[in-house]
Amino acid sequence: MQSEEVKRLARRCGFQLAGVAAVEPIREAKFFLDWAARGLAGAMSYLTDRRAEIRCSARSLLASARSVICVGKLYNAPLPYSVRFDEPERAWISRYAWGEDYHEVLRRGLTELLERLKEAAAEPFEAKICVDTAPILERAYAQRAGLGWIGKNTCLINQQQGSWFFLGELLVSLDLEPDTTPPDRCGSCTRCIDACPTNALTPVIYPGGPRYELDSRRCISYFTIEHRGAVPKEHRPGLGHHLFGCDICQDVCPWNHSAPETGEEWCQPREFAPPLDKFAAITETEFQNMFRGSPLERARYTGFLRNVAIAMGNSGHPRFRDPLIALRGSPDAMVAETAEWALGQLR
Ligand code: SF4
Ligand code: SF4
Structure with a gap:
């Protein structure tokens, strides 16, 4: 089966981004394990317990995996960015959380894609759907699959379509032609770092690796979504009117200034900034x-x-x-x- 056919089918299943990466040892695993070991994951045990090692090898999820089909689903509903919405008496809910839980939406799309691939493939093959719940270093694979680069805000950014994407993967035992990794286009920009209210994006030195990393223990998204217990008092003022999550480092990114929008019902807000x-x-x-x-x-x-x-x-x-x-x-x-x-x- 040709990779172009796989990507064409992915787009028919509702994914705006699609690409293929080969299953191979990935150098980002080392950076991730180091980041977790230094405590920057906070109390998110699903990133630091035995799943940390599983996350570093796609074959621990599917032993016969040879290719990763990476997809991106746009969730940018046509409403203002948080940095253009200055009403502190109204709650800001992160854009990704406005509608239906994305896990089900992605799983439905990937299930349909798998069915179409099985119909189109000349021979039977093994596959596994990954949507967050199956641990995998998805941004590293998405980058290899040509979907975008990892910005200084630690999000995957697509040159034409920005960063408002949920990512999902289909591990397959098929040998597919891999895509190429796009260049990092952050350049000298530091808008996300300058705009972060809690200084959660911090410089790091990994030869050949990321230049910035996320310190979850300072991030508004971590405090409002993942953190159990009291928020330390010194961090409370930085949370502003964020009730759940934070979009600031994506809102200010120039690659999102003309990002495409979607009217798909599942990601529209039940109520905008209640x-x-x-x-x-x-x-x-x-x-x-x-x-x-x-x-x-x-x-x-x-x-x-x-x-x-x-x-x-x-x-x-x-x-x-x-x-x-x-x-x-x-x-x-x-x-x-x-x-x-x-x-x-x-x-
Ligand atoms: S989500 Fe908000 S708090 Fe977290 S790094 Fe981005 S701007 Fe900073
Ligand atoms: S705001 Fe600038 S530095 Fe940050 S991710 Fe976007 S392009 Fe990169």
């Missing part, structure tokens, strides 16, 4: 009903209330006094303490 008041008195059942099937479930109820309290405090707006007093009475000690801190910010 007012913070809406969430202060939310019950756990309401939280579950409101965000069922959405990435926001990952923050969990008490983490979500913690984020609401921080955003209210950072707004400085007196109208949040009463909701914060109510949150201070929460039976959850972390929520109560965060609300107390937020009240102090209003004063």
Whole structure:
């Protein structure tokens, strides 16, 4: 089977980006293991436990794998970037989390692609679908498959289409012609580094490797999505009105200035930048009903209330006094303490 045919089928399955990489030892594995060993993954154990080694070898997921078919699905809904939306009393939810949970969307597309490949292939082959849950160094393979380069913001950037993509992979036992790695086009630009409110993008020296890395322990996305427990006080002001995730280092990237948009229903916001008041008195059942099937479930109820309290405090707006007093009475000690801190910010 020809790689061009594979990519044509991928586009018919709804993927805007598609390419092929050979399964081979990848040098980025060394950088990743070092990054994890230095503690920069914070408490994300799925990046540091036994899955770290699995992540470094595609053949630990499919022993017969010879090629990785890498795909990208655009999620850039046609609404303003966060850096152009200056309303601190409204909650910013990261663009990727506006709609349906992307895992299912990607899995559906990759399942369809696999079926089409099986119909088109001359011989049977083995395959495995990877969408986050199967650990693989997906940006490294996507880069080899020609989808883009890894920017200083640590995202994969496509020269024509920007970085608003979910990535997925299909490991196959087929020998496919690999694509070529595109050049790094960040040049001397430092906009993402300069714009990051918490200085989470830090320089690193790896000969022949990345020049910047993400310190998760400083990143707004980490604090609002992955971090369990109280957010350290010194980091709370930097979170601004971010309720879930952060897009700033992608918003300011010049390669996203004319990024294509998509009207696909699954990634449109249920409500764009909802007012913070809406969430202060939310019950756990309401939280579950409101965000069922959405990435926001990952923050969990008490983490979500913690984020609401921080955003209210950072707004400085007196109208949040009463909701914060109510949150201070929460039976959850972390929520109560965060609300107390937020009240102090209003004063
Ligand atoms: S997501 Fe936000 S906090 Fe994290 S590195 Fe990018 S700009 Fe900084
Ligand atoms: S903002 Fe500039 S430095 Fe950062 S990823 Fe984009 S092009 Fe690269």
